[in-house]
Amino acid sequence: MTELPLIGEAVAAPAQLIGAKIGVVTFPGTLDDRDAVRAIRLAGATAVPLWHADTTLGDVDAVVIPGGFSYGDYLRAGAISRFAPLMARIIDAAHSDARLPVLGICNGFQILTESHLLPGSMIKNDHLKFMCRDQVLRVENNTTDWTRDYAVGQEITVPLKNQDGQYIADEKTLDALEAEGRVVFRYVGFNPNGSRRDIAGISNATGNVVGLMPHPEHAVEAGFGPENGSGTEGLGFFTSVLNKIVGDTK
Amino acid sequence: MPRIVVDVMPKPEILDPQGKAIVGALPRLGFTAFSSVRQGKRFELTVDGEVTEEILAQARNAAETLLSNPVIEDVVNVEVVEA
Numbered sequence: 343m344t345e346l347p348l349i350g351e352a353v354a355a356p357a358q359l360i361g362a363k364i365g366v367v368t369f370p371g372t373l374d375d376r377d378a379v380r381a382i383r384l385a386g387a388t389a390v391p392l393w394h395a396d397t398t399l400g401d402v403d404a405v406v407i408p409g410g411f412s413y414g415d416y417l418r419a420g421a422i423s424r425f426a427p428l429m430a431r432i433i434d435a436a437h438s439d440a441r442l443p444v445l446g447i448c449n450g451f452q453i454l455t456e457s458h459l460l461p462g463s464m465i466k467n468d469h470l471k472f473m474c475r476d477q478v479l480r481v482e483n484n485t486t487d488w489t490r491d492y493a494v495g496q497e498i499t500v501p502l503k504n505q506d507g508q509y510i511a512d513e514k515t516l517d518a519l520e521a522e523g524r525v526v527f528r529y530v531g532f533n534p535n536g537s538r539r540d541i542a543g544i545s546n547a548t549g550n551v552v553g554l555m556p557h558p559e560h561a562v563e564a565g566f567g568p569e570n571g572s573g574t575e576g577l578g579f580f581t582s583v584l585n586k587i588v589g590d591t592k
Numbered sequence: 593m594p595r596i597v598v599d600v601m602p603k604p605e606i607l608d609p610q611g612k613a614i615v616g617a618l619p620r621l622g623f624t625a626f627s628s629v630r631q632g633k634r635f636e637l638t639v640d641g642e643v644t645e646e647i648l649a650q651a652r653n654a655a656e657t658l659l660s661n662p663v664i665e666d667v668v669n670v671e672v673v674e675a
Contacts, residue, residue, distance in 0.1 A: 418661055425658070456661065463663040465602075466609045510606060510664065536609075 362387040362587045364580075365402035367432075367450075369394040369423045373410030374447065374559060381559040382406070385580035387587075394426035403587045404443040404487070405432055407450030409503075409557060419464060419506045420452030433457055441550040443487035443583050448504055451543070451553030460544055460553045461519070462511030467504070468536025476568035477502035477556050478530040479542050483523050486549035487586045491578040497530055498575035499568040502556040507535035509542075509555070519544055527554050594643050596651040599669040600660045601632035632668070635659050643672045 364382045366389055368375045379389040390402050394412075399405070413422040423429065435442035436459055446454035454460045467473060478499050481492040492498070511519070516538055519525050527543035535555070543554025558576025560567060567573030602608045608630050615629040637651055648670070655667045 417659070421658065421661065455663070461663075463661055465606065465664060468607070468609055470609050470613055508609070512605075536607075 362404075362584050363390050363400075363402045364388070364583065365390045365392040365399060365405045367392045367394060367405060367407050367428060369410070369412035369426060369453075371410055371412040371414055372408055372449070374408040374557065375410070377557075378406045378408040378447070378559045381562040381577065381580050384562050385577060385584055387580070387584050392428060394423065394428050396428045397431070399428070399431045399435060399442075402442075404583045405435075405445070406559075407432075407444065407446040407453055408559065409448030409450060412449055412453065415449075415506065418452075418456070419449060420454075420456040423449075423453045424456035429453070429457055433459060436546070436551050441548055443586060444551045445488050445579060445583070446551075446553035447557055447559060448507075448555055451555055452506065454551065454553045459551050460546060461515050462509055462544070464506050464555070465508045465510055466506050467508050467534070472503070472505040473507070473534050474501070474503040475534065476500070476570065477532075477534060477542075479527045479554075479556060480530045481526070482528055483526045483545065483549075485523075486526055486545045486552050486582075488545075488552040488579050488582050489526060490582040490585055492582070498558075498561075498578070499571040500556045500558050500561040500576045501568060502534055504535065504555055507537065507555045509535075509537035509544075511538065516541075522547065526552055527556075594639050595673050596637040596639060596643060596648065597669065597671050597673050598635040598637065598651065598655045598659055598667060599632060600635070600655070600665050601668050602630060603664055603666055606664055633659075636673075648672065 364387050366375050366378045382389040436444050452464050455463050481496045484492045484494050524545050526545050528540045529542050533540050545552045558579045561576035610631045611629040660667050
């Protein structure tokens with residue numbers, strides 16, 4: 343975990359960022375933990391591997407719950423992981439006065455909805471197929487801990503890959519999310535899974551917990567991300583939370 | 593050994609993509625009588641010994657917390673089946 347990236351150009355980070363520690367949780371069946379670790383390091387912070395059975399979060403400043411198929415998506419995607427010992431710590435920390443920043447990507451988003459840290463749920467894509475594509479998203483809210491470095495209305499392209507990606511909630515919940523500005527990302531041009539109101543990602547009321555189905559951690563390094571755009575348009579998630587951690591005022 | 597059966601169904605107002613796929617396949621096999629299909633889940637919880645009220649309450653609690661997600665699903669049945 344300590345070696346520098348061999349490929350691509352690591353982003354030069356201000357010295358005060360180096361001390362920021364971001365935890366990445368691995369469950370049985372998690373796939374994208376290593377990519378999340380790499381994204382954090384490219385953004386300039388220190389990545390801390392966390393195991394689902396851990397009973398303490400240590401001194402991390404933020405947590406990423408990465409994508410994959412924890413517990414094989416058995417029962418419902420994220421349903422079993424939600425009861426992992428570390429999730430109890432994460433739920434407490436997200437609700438605490440310190441409001442730990444938590445980002446759930448794909449299966450991580452599903453785990454956050456099962457945990458009730460975020461409202462609604464994901465069901466099978468309306469077309470029933472697994473889908474993998476480069477997806478354009480529009481940033482709808484840049485006041486969350488994970489989107490400060492984007493502009494409202496900015497369009498970014500990041501990979502999307504899922505089978506249970508259709509975001510649903512009742513109309514009352516959807517209206518509340520819209521009214522409170524908690525729809526953070528929307529699909530642009532094409533809705534890949536039938537999600538209500540083209541919702542790709544949402545936040546909690548305080549903006550420290552964000553979940554989305556597409557994968558910003560796969561678009562952080564030139565030459566290895568989507569071909570349209572810079573290919574690094576997901577990096578802003580990780581620099582955003584770093585700026586939040588080091589107290590950079592916006 | 594007795595079992596507790598828990599049946600979980602997608603909420604009526606939620607589109608069930610799997611049920612929709614099944615109802616599309618049925619007429620292709622000549623089963624033309626069915627206008628809609630909804631797919632749910634059945635869990636069988638085996639109990640070593642007698643099913644007491646306390647154990648049944650545990651099963652109901654498990655059904656609401658782990659076996660179903662109240663945002664998208666309803667627990668439609670919890671019953672004891674003797675082996």
